[in-house]
Amino acid sequence: MQFTLSELTFIGTKYPTVSDLSFFTFVKKGLTGTEEKSLEEKGVFSNGQLTEPMNTVFDVLAHANQSARFVLKYQNNVMEKGVYSFNDKRILVENMQGEIVISFYDDEAKSVQQEIADHIGMSVQKNSALDTILETDELLVALSLADWLRKQTLLNYIEVIEMPALTVELFERYLLIPMKNSIAGLLAGLYEIKMPDHEQKLKALNVLVEKKLIGIEGDAISFSKEFSNFAMNFLLPDTQIILETLDGSHEGPVVAASNVILQAGLKDIVAFNATDEGIEMNTLTSSELLARISAYLKCPKLK
Incomplete structure (x- = not known):
């Protein structure tokens, strides 16, 4: 009614x-x-x-x-x-x-x-299979790297050029003037976090190497296959989803859970979930996303 x-x-x-x-x-x-x-x-x-x-x-x-x-x-x-x-x-x-x-x-x-x-949409396929947990500094650095790859891929659609090699120095210069509508900027706003300083960026890059998302040889940065697949397919995110659930059905304070989800196409969906260990970042099929939304809307017990 x-x-x-x-x-x-x-x-x-x-x-x-x-x-x-x-x-x-x-x-x-x-x-x-x-x-x-x-x-x-x-x-x-x-x-x-x-x-x-x-x-x-x-x-x-x-x-x-x-x-x-x-x-x-x-x-x-x-x-x-x-x-x-x-x-x-x-x-x-x-x-x-x-x-x-x-x-x-x-x-x-x-x-x-x-x-x-x-x-x-409804699909059981996805273009990349990322699943990692990152601290906020690491997340912003990882997404900024993805944004750099996205920018180069988009430029390549305009004019076929060889993608330049990325170095730590070049990446730092990119961060001074990041691409508009960046994923890193969007997540920074949603989670109210700031880009780390120079030393924190270097530390975050080392963590991303440990997690096998990127490689660093000398000053040159390379990308894992899954990270490249994610960034180079996630070109125009046009859908943003917020999921929240609150549970006050028990003794004690209300328990909350939330997800931020971005979609750039039928097979390009990424979810961010804040946990005690950090922010979980994983790609989903649209079928998995629909199941997650349905689970949230059932008002599950969180404690």
């Missing part, structure tokens, strides 16, 4: 006490005085009370102790979905250009999965 933000704000006033993860903690809109009448016309309100099944729906939204959020950005378009869970019931909340559509998630799970699949 579809609601305006003011209608949902009005419904929220019927719940003086809500949980920390309640949907109503995020809904704040000025009231016009017409909300109760419009809700009665929708069959949601009667004699000043919420009617079933929407009473059950809004009870879950008010008292949720688990939640999940999915945001897909593609060019100027945004797809956003949230799921709130309480007492083994899950409610789906979808933002449809300012209007909010609310339904039982289990009734809509397949259609949600299909809608997302229509955007990201």
